[in-house]
Amino acid sequence: MxxxxxxxxxxxxAAADSHGLLRGAAAAGARVRTALRLAEEAGVNEVRPEGRPRTVIIAAAGTDAVAAADMLAALGAGSCPVQMLTPTGPTAQQSHWTLPGWAGPLDLLLLLTPQGTEQGLTDLVEQAYRRGCTAVAVTPPKAPLAEAVAQVRGMALPFAALNGNGGGYGYGDRYGDGAAEAGEPADDTGAFWALLTPLLAVADRVGLLSAPTTALYAVADRLDEVAARCGxxxxxxxxxxxxxxxxxxxxxxxxxxxxxxxxxxxxxxxxxxxxxxxxxxxxxxxxxxxxxxxxxxxxxxxxxxxxxxxxxxxxxxxxxxxxxxxxxxxxxxxxxxxxxxxxxxxxxxxxxxxxxxxxxxxxxxxxxxxxxxxxxxxxxxxxxxxxxx
Structure with a gap:
């Protein structure tokens, strides 16, 4: 009711919001700034592509990741083809992704997940390596997917997750000693922006769309303005x-x-x-x-x-x-x-x-x-x- x-x-x-959903929605701008800072620290601004990719291929796990990939495709429409891979499998953790037969060295593979434990995404990195595709992932640091991307000399950009102690955003300690079992944070209303922001930074570097650092900080300001009107x-x-x-x-x-x-x-x-x-x-x-x-x-x-x-x-x-x-x-x-x-x-x-x-x-x-x-x-x-x- x-x-x-x-x-x-x-x-x-505030009393009814036991899951902190309103606080998370209001902090979307801060989430963008944190995600952008972490991406810059990971070296996204040092990317020097040899021209625009022939095709951008995206594999996303989780509802927020799929929505972020969908928005990236909408924003980048017209500059080069963007293809979303559809997974198969009974559950998210048991899903499998397969590169199209034409994928090769001219294509860019983007992997997107707030968990980084999906074996299907790790296997997809191996497929990309065999085909010569460059792989870029937005995933929690120390996650299996981040390690797999590093092994094939791709780029792993940190997912700015909620810290384990509930205070602010950053790397968190999900994969440290004693970390809890990984799982998509159902009540993390800012996860979408933590996934989309690094994607936008990469897309700007490869020429898929125009999203320079100043524009991304302006996005954060715009989110703050809406939060002020809708609080x-x-x-x-x-x-x-x-x-x-x-x-x-x-x-x-x-x-x-x-x-x-x-x-x-x-x-x-x-x-x-x-x-x-x-x-x-x-x-x-x-x-x-x-x-x-x-x-x-x-x-x-x-x-x-x-x-x-x-x-x-x-x-x-x-x-x-x-x-x-x-x-x-x-x-x-x-x-x-x-x-x-x-x-x-x-x-x-x-x-x-x-x-x-x-x-x-x-x-x-x-x-x-x-x-x-x-x-x-x-x-x-x-x-x-x-x-x-």
Missing amino acids: FDESLLEDPDAL PAIATYTNPAKTLAAELDDALPLLWSQGRVAGAAGRRFASVLAGRAARPALCAELPAALTAHGPLQAGPHEQGADPDDFFRDRVEESPGLRLRIVLLQEAADQPGSAAPAAREQAYSHDTPLSEIAATAADPLDIAAELLALVDFAAVYLAVASTERS
């Missing part, structure tokens, strides 16, 4: 994340996006809604979303029982499925945008509509703005839901 009254009581929110102390009526969380209560979100970066943000939103708040959502990019989700809007289940039927059995009736469209845009309506058609379809079916449009111009800042807002919204849904807390 979602307790909307919690949103207006910062102290009650627990800001009232719901001026807080876009709290407003969105309240609007999504008891609704099935249809996440419609306009643009590659917004599309990746929508998929990330669906992931955190499921993982943090235990809420389902459906994603689609415009204009295909209009056709893909049209039957849902027109279905008889949308409104449930007729609210004008005075004699209906209110005890026995089950609530109908309530839809809400969330429109994510990289900017306000542009020429050729499908957003007006999306609004028209929503209104014609009496489907409530929430809109999120970035105010930034740079793609990195757009990504930061959209991702920070949806992360906060998912966290508010999680914290204010009695089943979660």
Whole structure:
């Protein structure tokens, strides 16, 4: 059950947030700065590639890693092909990745994981070595994957994990003496940025996209700005994340996006809604979303029982499925945008509509703005839901 009254009581929110989700969301900017510092210390600025890779191949393990790889592909679209490898296997730790048959010395392999214990990723490094592919991994230091990459003279960039004592971010001691068994930190709301930031630094060095150090620090500043607008102390009526969380209560979100970066943000939103708040959502990019989700809007289940039927059995009736469209845009309506058609379809079916449009111009800042807002919204849904807390 979602307790909307919690949103207006910062102290009650803090008490309900037993997993520290809001604190982690607010610290996203700090997480970017820490990850960038660790990547620089690992030598990312010393990378001197011989031209742009023919293809960037990405293998990611874990929901945050997959989302970070998805956003990298969206940001780098058009400069060179980016191919995500799909793993096979019954579990994450038992998954296997296979390089495509054409992979060779002209290609770059990026490996992404907050754990670094996946044998399938370690085996993939060996495949890359045999093919002559350069391997770069974002993984915890001292993890088996980091050691495997070092053995083939690749580059292992540190994943800025939560420290074992809960104080700040850094290398942590997961793989030191007496460390706990490795596992993806389910309540680490900043893990996404700790994985994406080193990827962006590498992508800038190899010419996949433009993400110089100054731009990445600007991303951190943008995340801080969104945290200031969406923090627990800001009232719901001026807080876009709290407003969105309240609007999504008891609704099935249809996440419609306009643009590659917004599309990746929508998929990330669906992931955190499921993982943090235990809420389902459906994603689609415009204009295909209009056709893909049209039957849902027109279905008889949308409104449930007729609210004008005075004699209906209110005890026995089950609530109908309530839809809400969330429109994510990289900017306000542009020429050729499908957003007006999306609004028209929503209104014609009496489907409530929430809109999120970035105010930034740079793609990195757009990504930061959209991702920070949806992360906060998912966290508010999680914290204010009695089943979660």
